[in-house]
Amino acid sequence: MTTEQQFGLCRVSIAPLRAEPSDRSEIVSQLLFGDGVEITEQKDNWRKIRNIYDEYEGWVDMKQLEIVPGEEAGTVSDFVAPLALENALIAEDGSSYYLAAGSNLPGFSNGYCSLGNLKFKLNFQPLQVNYGVLKGDLAALGLFFLNAPYLWGGRTWFGIDCSGFTQMVFKMAGIRIKRDASQQAEEGITVDFLPEARKGDVAFFDNAEGRIIHVGILLDNQQIIHASGKVRIDPIDDQGIFNKELNKYTHQLRIIKRFF
Secondary structure (H helix, E strand, O other), X not given: OEEEEEEEEEOOXXXXXXXXXXXXXXXXXXEEOOOEEEEEEEEOOEEEEEEOOOOOEEEEEHHHEEEEOHHHHOOOOOEEOOOOOOEEEEEOOOOEEEEOOOXXXXXXXXXXXXXXXXXXXXXXXXXXXXXXXXXXXXXXXXHHOOOOEEOOOOEEOOEEOHHHHHHHHHHHOOOOOOOOHHHHOOOOEEEOOHHHOOOOOXXXXXXXXXXXXXXXXXXXXXXXXXXXXXXXXEEEXXXXXEEOOOOEEEEEEEEEEEOO
């Protein structure tokens, strides 16, 4: 069933975004607190949404959304939760919400943020994303996630996939990129050779069929930080990523892109 032009904001810390309208369905991504969405379909208590930030689609439980006007949902906040594990919001009933790093803080003003009529007090100092200013800190942003476990569809320190990792790091640096590795590979400017790469460039890897299946952020032209089993740092050369623990190449280098 199609619904008419409805919009919402994620009202919980982390909401699974599923391939189908079922709790048993595959998690394809996650919504974080304050993410704005457009609702495109509904089925029982499920809503098919398009994440306004990256246009990614999936199904979410309607109870995890706060319905708001389109203008509110579409406004990209300049304030996000910082690199910390105890980013607590206090709701009006006194209960706490703990936010993942990079979560939006819609309507932030004087220590409060809001979702529609819901108001929350911040118990932390937010990160103001001055677009362009934080680009030099990409490595530091990435290192916050070091050893975070790999989770298909994940976007947080408690579980993250390879493209979710690159997207969240770049988001906190003020650079908007798509959700999946194959989508990210279509953006940016191509770096022709690995020796020409610099810190913050993004390397993409393909499988035997030539399909982009993996992505990571270069710390320099010899090391990469990426999510594989966990967020880890590995050596890289023209052939690809070499995992010293396994004593073999695990990912075949396809292309390098620069986003700033």
